[in-house]
Amino acid sequence: MIRNIIEPALAHMTWKVGNVTTPLGFKAFGTASGILKGRPDMALIWSVKPAVVSGLFTTNTAKAWPVLLTQKTVYHGLCQAVIINAGNANAATGPQGEKDAALMQERTARGLNIPPSFVAVASTGVIGVPLPMDKIDQGIHQLLEQWEQHRDCDGKAASEAILTTDQVPKVLAAEVTLPEGTVHMGLMAKGSGMIHPNMATMLAFVTTDAVIDKELQDHLLRQAVDRSFHRISVDGDPSTNDMVLMMANGFSRVAIETPESIKLFQSALTHLLRQGARMIADDGEGATHLITCHVKGAPSEEDAAQKARVVVRSNLVKAAIYGQDPNWGRILAAIGTTPGAFDPDQVAIRMGRLTLFDHGLPTSFDENEAKDIMGQHEVVIEVDLHNGSYEAEAWGCDLTERYVEINAHYRT
Incomplete structure (x- = not known):
């Protein structure tokens, strides 16, 4: 289960019990189509009016067909619905996979009576297996039926329907106070394995009822993702299907235009996605510990982020955390693999309240106290680094036998 790892809200934010349906004008539905046995496996996010859409996608060259299709929707700039399936990635599926992704888009658009270009498509699951289109069609039909009958939206079912090896859904919502008024943000995400910066085997959907210009929203989302989802690693394997989509439908009539409102909205968005990143790292496959690495005293933020990322993705560090072994040498060695120069004789390494290494020399510390600190979740x-004024954080999880068990039998 996801533990209580959500950090306090910023001064101009309030955490809400909610999800992508918390912002005004958004609905979400989930259903079981039969792709995965005994659980929801398809979801629909719907905006009652076309929303400005921004997106970031996997850097993996082997992009799945839904990613390639949704990139076109993001390029055109407006989106009113997102159709999502779990259990099948529709990646490496040849020309038929391209047709199937387009069919998902077209059939959803026809049922909602909107242009196909207003529909984004996302898939997650096993690579190289054709989509079971009979089940996909059934799922779309069931989701449209919920929409047509004006049923109460079910953000909970939608968040459960996008999961694969995740243990729990990742949802969050916030109210943000700006000088011009109040806006809302919602988040629904999935990710547990194949998690690595730029991006990871993850899907994340962000909704807001703010009024935002497309160019500005693109910029704000990229800045927020750079400080959140681009700083997590579970196993160092980026996926074929990763995407982060943000939709702003303007229902609140509160515009993000002035320098002050832009700054406040940006900080709230970054803080929201930061929690999403922490939730994904915490739910890493087989994980028993969330690892946070805070690097400070760096010559640039990117240098600090790079060094923090290499620590949380190191299998040796991850295994040491699992075994509650305060092996600072593995941390120092991991940092030494990054391009940015640093002087080991200036570095200090701490874990909790204990200093393990200071200015080129190991310190004398209580092993039992260190073990207690490492026993915390x-x-x-x-x-x-004592080499500048910049800092950054990255998040990961420990490496356990359970990770091997899950991935040894993912298909079988």
């Missing part, structure tokens, strides 16, 4: 590693 979230293990915080702090690295001070």
Whole structure:
């Protein structure tokens, strides 16, 4: 289960019990189509009016067909619905996979009476297996039936329907106070394995009822993702299907235009996605610990982020955290693999309240106290490079036998 790892809201934010349906004018539905046995496996997010859409996608060259299709929707700039399936990635499926992704888009659009270009498509699951289109069609029909009958939206079922090896859904919502008025944000995400920066085997959907210009929203989303989803790693394997979509339907009539409102909205969006990143890292396949690495004293933020990321993705560090072994040498060695120069004789490494390494020399610390610190669910590693004024964080999880079990039998 996801533990209580959500950080306090910023001063101009309030966490709400909710999800992507918390912002005004958004609905979501989930259903079981039969792709996955005994659980929801398809979801629909719907905006009652066309929303400005922005997106970021996997850097993997082997992009899945839904990613390639949805990139076109994002390019055109407006989206009113997202159709999502779990259990099948529709990646490496040849020309038929391209046709199937387009059919998902077209059939959803026809049922909603909107242009196909207003529908984004997302898939997650096994690679290289053709989509079971009979089940996909059934799922779309069931979702449209819920929409047509004006049933109460079910963000919970939608969030459950996009999961694969995840243990729990990742949802969050916030109210944001701006000088011009109040807006809302909602988040629904999935991710547990094949998680690595730029991006990861993850889907994330962000909704807001704010009024935002497309060019500005593109910029705000990229900045927020760079400080959140691009700083997590479970196993170092980026996926074929990763995407982050953000939809702003303007229902609140509160525009993000002035420098102050842009700054406040940006900080709230980044903080929201930061929690999503932490939730994904915490739910890493087989994980028992959330690992946070805070690097400070760096010559640039990117240098700090790069060094933090390499620590949380190191299998040796991850295994040491699982075994509650305060092996600072593995942390130092991981940092040494990054391109940015650093002086080991200036570095300090701390874990919780204990200093393990300081200015080129190991310190004398109580092993039992260190073991107690590493027994906590979230293990915080702090690295001070003493080489500048910039800092950054990254998140990962420990490496356990359960990770191997899950991935040894993912298809079988």
